[in-house]
Amino acid sequence: MSPLPIAQLQIQEPGGGDSCVARNGFCPEWIVDNIDRYWTPLLEHVYLTVAPVLIGFAISMALAIWAHRRRWLTGPIIAVSGVFFAIPSVAAFFLLQPITGLGYTTAMVALVSYTLLIIFRNITDGLRNVPAETRDAALGQGLTERQVLFRVELPMAVPEIMAGLRIATSTTVGLAALAVFAGAGGLGSEILVDKRFKSNVVVAGGLAVLLAAAFDLMILGLQRTMTPWRRARA
Amino acid sequence: MSDRPDRSSAQPLEFREATKRYPGTDTPAVDGLSLEVPAGEICVLVGPSGCGKTTAMRMVNRMIEITSGDILLGGRSVKDRKTAELRREIGYVIQHIGLFPHWTIGENIATVPKLQGWDKPRIDQRVVELLELIGLPPETRNRYPSQLSGGQRQRVGVARALAADPPVMLMDEPFGAIDPINRERLQNEFLRLQAELRKTIIFVTHDIDEAIKMGDRIAILQEGGKLAQYAPPAELLMYPASRFVEDFVGSDRALKRLALQRVRDIDLWTAAAIRTGTPVAEAREKIEEADVPYAMLVDEHGRPKGWLSDRALTGERVTEELRSPAQPLVELDDVLRDALADLLSSETRYGAVVDHKGALAGVLSLEVIQHFLHAAPAASPTGADLLSE
Numbered sequence: 001m002s003p004l005p006i007a008q009l010q011i012q013e014p015g016g017g018d019s020c021v022a023r024n025g026f027c028p029e030w031i032v033d034n035i036d037r038y039w040t041p042l043l044e045h046v047y048l049t050v051a052p053v054l055i056g057f058a059i060s061m062a063l064a065i066w067a068h069r070r071r072w073l074t075g076p077i078i079a080v081s082g083v084f085f086a087i088p089s090v091a092a093f094f095l096l097q098p099i100t101g102l103g104y105t106t107a108m109v110a111l112v113s114y115t116l117l118i119i120f121r122n123i124t125d126g127l128r129n130v131p132a133e134t135r136d137a138a139l140g141q142g143l144t145e146r147q148v149l150f151r152v153e154l155p156m157a158v159p160e161i162m163a164g165l166r167i168a169t170s171t172t173v174g175l176a177a178l179a180v181f182a183g184a185g186g187l188g189s190e191i192l193v194d195k196r197f198k199s200n201v202v203v204a205g206g207l208a209v210l211l212a213a214a215f216d217l218m219i220l221g222l223q224r225t226m227t228p229w230r231r232a233r234a
Numbered sequence: 235m236s237d238r239p240d241r242s243s244a245q246p247l248e249f250r251e252a253t254k255r256y257p258g259t260d261t262p263a264v265d266g267l268s269l270e271v272p273a274g275e276i277c278v279l280v281g282p283s284g285c286g287k288t289t290a291m292r293m294v295n296r297m298i299e300i301t302s303g304d305i306l307l308g309g310r311s312v313k314d315r316k317t318a319e320l321r322r323e324i325g326y327v328i329q330h331i332g333l334f335p336h337w338t339i340g341e342n343i344a345t346v347p348k349l350q351g352w353d354k355p356r357i358d359q360r361v362v363e364l365l366e367l368i369g370l371p372p373e374t375r376n377r378y379p380s381q382l383s384g385g386q387r388q389r390v391g392v393a394r395a396l397a398a399d400p401p402v403m404l405m406d407e408p409f410g411a412i413d414p415i416n417r418e419r420l421q422n423e424f425l426r427l428q429a430e431l432r433k434t435i436i437f438v439t440h441d442i443d444e445a446i447k448m449g450d451r452i453a454i455l456q457e458g459g460k461l462a463q464y465a466p467p468a469e470l471l472m473y474p475a476s477r478f479v480e481d482f483v484g485s486d487r488a489l490k491r492l493a494l495q496r497v498r499d500i501d502l503w504t505a506a507a508i509r510t511g512t513p514v515a516e517a518r519e520k521i522e523e524a525d526v527p528y529a530m531l532v533d534e535h536g537r538p539k540g541w542l543s544d545r546a547l548t549g550e551r552v553t554e555e556l557r558s559p560a561q562p563l564v565e566l567d568d569v570l571r572d573a574l575a576d577l578l579s580s581e582t583r584y585g586a587v588v589d590h591k592g593a594l595a596g597v598l599s600l601e602v603i604q605h606f607l608h609a610a611p612a613a614s615p616t617g618a619d620l621l622s623e
Contacts, residue, residue, distance in 0.1 A: 133328060137328060137334075139321070142323075
């Protein structure tokens with residue numbers, strides 16, 4: 001990737017606060033005038049976060065249910081997803097390009113692989129934390145294994161699963177800022193357009209932080225509505 | 235209760251050489267267990283830890299598969315049934331209760347009815363009915379298990395097991411995690427409930443006192459899953475079949491038998507009941523006929539006032555001169571163990587026994603109790619009989 005021309009933004013955007021821009025300060029006027037340019041990267045970033053987390057959640061859930069029936073699978077799954085997790089993200093974005101090319105697919109494959117370890121481990125922990133007597137009571141009353149899993153164990157594991165989703169989402173918002181190296185856009189591309197211009201970096205970076213916070217609150221809210229029993233006290 | 239349309243009748247349960255052997259172990263966990271539990275009775279499985287009592291119970295609803303032999307529920311082998319279907323027909327209460335924390339009390343109670351596909355109005359009605367049965371207010375149904383006390387949770391556990399009106403219930407140390415005072419209350423409550431419901435129950439405990447209290451019949455198991463003795467409580471206490479049983483029921487088994495009996499159950503001695511002003515000759519005649527050489531002065535309703543002294547019988551007519559008050563005073567409905575305690579803590583040899591109107595009904599003495607303990611039990615009363623009166 002060729003280095004982008006520096007100070008391109010200043011040239012392209014003649015509007016407001018020239019001296020501030022020239023000094024490379026923090027320029028609210030410039031931000032107000034140029035905020036529109038960030039919407040598309042922001043939406044890309046939302047997509048680059050939501051899609052990998054959802055796909056990662058689906059894969060992790062399937063793996064966790066599989067490993068719940070066959071306990072011996074848990075170790076190998078954690079080992080493999082641990083290897084994915086250990087690959088530096090920028091390296092992954094470049095390494096995948098010969099296979100998946102430049103663009104969304106590459107970013108998606110890498111980002112999904114990072115969520116697996118976090119979400120899988122949390123689902124597995126949640127299922128394991130269901131007390132033995134609860135399982136015993138469920139089976140003893142005539143719930144089938146499948147009913148025990150879907151009506152008792154998974155609902156009881158919701159707090160752990162949601163905790164996993166929160167970590168995975170925050171992590172993915174951060175990693176998606178690097179997806180620009182895979183040619184997938186996002187707020188990272190906007191940072192890279194002029195990484196020396198403070199106002200630009202602050203807005204693009206700030207939006208990423210706000211995005212992470214917003215997702216976190218949304219998942220927390222979802223968790224609370226899903227687990228009214230956790231808040232019920234005598 | 236009797237107008238409940240969905241009430242199914244209890245069914246007999248039979249262990250037939252039921253054996254559980256885990257692979258890689260020398261001794262079986264349960265070894266050729268054979269016993270019959272008549273419909274509507276509580277059979278307590280009791281024994282030291284590792285005797286296989288819980289294993290034996292769990293074979294009934296096939297939470298543990300039978301290695302050899304069979305268990306028949308209502309004459310039908312449990313091995314021929316689909317496990318989930320079988321379990322829905324067997325009430326299941328365990329020590330840690332295992333309520334589902336993410337479900338309300340109402341949803342917890344409705345577990346099995348929902349699995350059996352009852353419609354909502356019927357489930358709602360049943361939940362309310364069961365909450366009333368276990369003495370919890372109807373609004374409890376909307377609360378979560380974490381909002382209830384241990385005792386309340388245990389009651390809900392029992393209600394949940396009763397929800398689909400199963401003919402058989404399995405109870406594994408159901409009161410084991412409850413403090414002694416509440417345990418006693420829950421035991422009594424449950425026995426009252428059982429007097430109405432008459433379920434066939436397998437009740438597992440390690441506590442011989444609980445076994446004696448709860449059981450119509452007690453199966454004592456010993457290490458290696460062998461049945462040491464299967465008998466009603468009184469018989470077990472009277473005639474322990476082996477040294478093991480004798481040790482297990484404890485050296486105070488005589489006292490335990492007394493805890494199963496009421497004063498009215500034994501042959502009391504008679505005492506002359508004399509009123510003031512009775513001719514002395516007539517009084518002396520009465521004393522001659524009675525078992526006790528002393529006479530009891532009674533009022534016009536026959537209520538004991540005190541033991542007459544010899545001086546009261548020296549004149550023409552009986553005067554009101556007492557040697558000692560009518561203490562201790564024992565009621566016919568008192569449990570024998572308590573009556574014995576009264577007797578031991580008083581200074582007299584005789585305890586006046588009165589009926590529910592307070593009139594003299596007989597005399598209790600240490601000899602009477604001793605005689606009772608050495609005689610064979612005519613009937614075999616159980617803890618439940620004591621409560622139902």
